[in-house]
Amino acid sequence: MEKTYDPHKIEQHWYKIWEESGYFAPSGKGEPYCIMIPPPNVTGSLHMGHAFQDTIMDALTRYHRMRGFNTLWQPGTDHAGIATQMVVERLLEREGKTRHDLGREKFLEKVWEWKAHSGGTITRQLRRLGASVDWSRERFTMDEGLSRAVREVFVRLYEEGLIYRGKRLVNWDPVLHTAVSDLEVIAEEEKGHLWHIRYPLADGSGHLVVATTRPETMLGDVAVAVHPEDERYRHLIGKAVRLPLTDREIPIIADDYVDPEFGTGCVKITPAHDFNDYEVGRRHDLPQINIFTPDARLNDNAPPRYRGLDRFEARRKIVADLEKLGLLERIEDHVLKVPRGDRSGAVIEPYLTDQWFVKAGPLAEEALRVVKEGRIRFIPENWTKTYYQWLENIEDWCISRQIWWGHRIPAWYDADGNIYVGRSEAEVREKHHLGDRPLKQDEDVLDTWFSSALWPFSTLGWPDKTPELETFYPTSVLVTGFDIIFFWVARMVMMGQKFMNDVPFRDVYIHGLVRDAHGQKMSKSKGNVLDPLDLIDGIDLESLVKKRTAGLMQPQMARQIEQQTRKEFPGGIPSYGADALRFTFAALATTGRDIRFDLGRIEGYRNFCNKLWNAARYVFMNTENQDLEGEAEPTPVDRWIRSRFQQALETVIESIESYRFDLAAQATYEFLWDEYCDWYLELAKVSLAEGTPAQQRATRQTLIEVLEAFLRLAHPIIPFITEEIWQKARDITGIDGDTIMLQPFPLPDETRIDTEAESEVAWLQQFILGLRRIRGEMNIAPGKPLPVVLQDGSRDDRERVERWRPYLERFARVESVRWLEAGETPPEAAIALVDELKILIPLAGLIDKEAELQRLAKEITRIEKELPRVEGKLKNPKFVEKAPAEVVEKERQKLMDLKSRLMQLRKQKARIASL
Template structure:
């Protein structure tokens, strides 16, 4: 038996109760042996250091909408959660803690540092997970993974060994992005380009022959100490005769050659470019082409090294000023000009990165990318929207080797052991090494190669976090165990949902690694979503101070309202969404509208419970087709069509469109019209049962269709309506069967026209100043369309109630009616007869309105006729005056028409 719902909806209490019920019952625990087509999604693992932000909330809302729908469709769904260990972020947190305690990681040692890291993870690392739970994430929490857990760690070691054995991982000295703050190489993803106001310094470099000089420009004067050449374009006639000659580098005295290289833009600056191969990736490439030496003048801590001579020991930015001052003193400075340019910053260290030569581990990406390009020809994976596939392909086509080592302690330690007994303990780029799964295996390999008694030392570096997360779609399913039940059942996964900003860095790395280890792309579809923007359409970020804390909105409006608001704003896949927010009150009109929608559904269900006489949809059963009234057939037709449309939208990732379809149907057609039309019949014993059956069926199926978007609310309302115990869950119910026979498009069209006619009649009532309970004497609707007339005639009892009319007439011709108001909708007309007393009051009001409008017209027309105003007043003032005149004329015409209709 259904239980009465509380008078008002309490989202927090409802959500807490159902989140607990779902998790207690293991509702979303996936069984690889269960029936149903497999559907798998492994969520993009948030950083273990993180807390919920609006980007997480948006991504979660999209993912959960999709997986809940697929569950309702009978799929065997696995939605697998987890977190990423976030090497740099965690290490930064811990090092700050140690510094505050007066110590450091070096002083306490690696083992103690890692113990502390794991303790921090146990205490603080679950924040983001608990916050994601607040959103009602229907994931398999029993399968929760962590990139440093035993299974993922074993997969990482296996992946490294296999790639190394295939010659795809190598060690060498190359230019990398170096973060002086964290003391580590960083990936491209961890580098953020920032536009800064800087300077462009122009310097003279004298020719060694003493016959003149070349002028070069730079934004980084401190690097000139490491210059090993100056490049010009081979087609630049200004410098053709100088190619091959040498310059004497100021401050250093080193002779450097002038080389010709296509990379140089002759139109930029003077057309001469200083070349510092050890401190710039473009210069590195030029230097490699021309055999220029690499001279490093900046140390890994951001200070100048001994190669910088008199500037050694200075911070790089202090050295910049010192170099400029010295160049000016010696007469080599030509000019200094302001210059706005992009500078790469370390995302975690918050300092400019330094391109530095460093011995690191790399992956040869071209063979892996080639596999992905081949799969791409077969549309594997498929991108939604399709335009992002070109971005993906471009990155795979123009790809550089991937630096995968990081100078950190928190992370997957590189499974390589240096044979230090062969090099007297000093590790260099040439030190021999062995790769193995553990020390014992490494020792066995080293002794076979170098003899018994070798001394080994494991590489202290860890792997780039993106290496382990690149294995995420299959390492979490049991790889490298090919017999793992989860891997066999759910791999390749069905879908990846992610933002466009990590297509290059994560999506492509997952496809490359999956292709190498599984021979398949890791997911069938990639759904790319946009960004959440603020009320001024700006990208949300902590640094801009315009981020919105979704937990504040959840506390105020509930998780379902936040979810629904976010998804409903999605105009299309890949599109950014805008979320209004009042920062003074922590309120959002968009989310408040979603909360109002929830209240509307709550009140509709309470109405149903009060009118079903303790019956349930199960006990009532389906209505007898022979007993259906016209309004029943209309709402059941709309129900079937919304079923079809919303399922198609969900299936094709048109989630925003699905939300809009269901919102319009629920609010306008079910609550505003169908329930109103049912009220009369729910009190009529002859029609009561059919009316109850229709109401119960519509609401029950609506809740199932809305469940992916508003899971807590619909679970609560469905249970309230059905009376099912908590152990039977809407979340695991089947999607409603589609009744194609119920769809009647002609009836829907005519019914929509009838609804518009009712709106016109209600507007006429308001124009006539009628009180809500007051009835009009006579209502006549005319139309030349026979099919509409048929619908209107059958609806006369409903029209009388909806418009509050004593007499309703449907005709092909409009009769003469005194004391009436007339309105038009399409090709149909509505005429409404007013009582005598209302007519007199209306006539008086209209006469006053007309007099005011005519007075306004005279004043505005006179003003515009005055040349001193029309020719000399500001254009916007004249424009506003003309607009006001047009509005006053329209008001006068309307008042005259109304008076004419009254006779």
């Protein structure tokens, strides 16, 4: 084995072997276990959220593969309609062209070219992370097989009346000229205004004041609503107002939707441009007046002077005209949530347009029922409520998009506007006896989430009855973020129940959002994005700055981002390797909504990998070409480590089975670092040096056997390093097999649990730790031999002291042991306790009393000066209110630590002074 652990030398080497050997494919034996990868955007690249969930899915897949399951981790990518089309349109823009210059067919050719050119990035990155997906089954949502499934589902739903075409209000992106889903709309608080406008009563008896954040939409008003119980306006219900700037009269209506406490208690109703108003309009049978063109200019339904104006230009003109007419009562500052398209950044308009919809109600009933019956389990369980909430208040789903890249809607129109839906134009013509009548296919494509909703069964060959579909559906678990419970999880359940008559997965493991060390969401605009590949391979500072400041939507942020990056990563990012990154993700996989990623953690887990590497080298040096056969007599230390391994194993299995990867990682870490390395490898040196041949043989067997079992235990989380070390361990132990991947996962063996050995070694550890604590407190050099005086021990203690004497001499540097006689006065000493046994270290002559008192006094003075500074900071309201919460918490913790340390030092000083 190489002297130092270098992940780059081993990781890509082993992945190539695994993939070429076909180890990722289902074995065809055992109970099926299947995970569908949430398909990332085909043109995207791996971000921290992907890397996190892919680590979790890979750990589950590797674990179940080792448990003998017939495992399939199904890979694939999503065509990501709008996102991909935008990328290609931007490329055309650089050439001074638009998609319309090319026409639909040529444009789609360009998109397929782009997909072929850049579509492999994410799969290359998945390989780098160690994902054991079955690449031979990789799917793409626009593959012919999946496209066929999409057409089949559309046609069947249409034939059942569950898909229809209708005029409805949708989220409209006026830059992309398409409807977008709620998921693609980000509403963030922005500073705006509230305009208070007078609407004159039609009978000339006065006016109502209506407050609005969007005065341009008033041209589409069809009513003013008040609350039916509002005494101020009850007498006006049923009357009318004159709509300013138009020649229309509109009614005053009563509706519970109005909040009498907000604004003036009068609300303008614009059903064609507001989702709530749309519902009010339906209740009162009001007309819908659309005043916008698809690019958000005012259309011919607006008065002539405003036609053709951009909506914000129209706003300025309308406000100025209202002011001239004396109809603008006042303007106040107002913070409001502005919906913007996550792709274009444009302000989204509620827009009335003809679209295709899925009638969601009947499908939602089934999706609710299966979860209520316990056929699908959410982990953590509290996400079930979120799922219920959405499905119980579900709206019909708008599935059409006015773009070109995607699954084209399988509907055709004749010259009279009749709609024909079918799997192909040929099928439509034959079914409806249309002969050679001219037909035109619908221009729209389906929402990307429509094909994603079929992912669990379309990837397995549906609508054909394939062996894979028979074997792996329903799948075992879905691993996903909480942000797409509605958009993806619920829809997969709806479609799975509808077309497979079964749930798509048994468990849904919902993970939190990966944030930066300060709890901030990672985003390009904040300049705090970490690329998982940079953590694996490392990146120098200049390249990191360039990466973070290139292609910003707000170029003015570049300077700030550069300064922040140089401050946070003065030396760039070192190379940590994939295993250290994977271990970090597993350790961070708590049940919370947020996952704070801190480079300090990955540094710690890189050290863990080093620790494992060095431990393995030590074990191999002591076991390779050594006698491992024949009579063996395990020492209590050998029995102890085997017993402790059983306990760790039980914890890891229980934690993985309950999706607590953080606890599995913790148990793995603590066993290797705290028990195997810090204690066992050290204690084993005694029997290797001084034991009988049978004891030495037993210790060597234990060293290699526990290491080999540990490698199998840790493999699902850290696959590369465990494979590399296991290859050597296999040769020494004579185990059959070419790869650790296909070795059985270790299983608990109760016969190996040895409470007697655990109790013996626990006593020894307490004794040694007691002596180490005294050395630390009294500033006694680690190598200085200690005289030990013992008091009040039991007969068992006396026997144990003799039994463990070689270990105490070697690891605690004990030079002599003496028991106090009955009635003898104990010397002035530092004391440690092991249950009833008192361990006394006489201090006379062991320490330089004056030098030690001076050292303690100096440290006490330093802390006494530091305390008021920290206290002052925490008493400053500006600091407490304005500093980030974690910074304030850090200072509070610092204050507690300083106070505790000061108390300890004062006690210590008093003790030494009394000598």
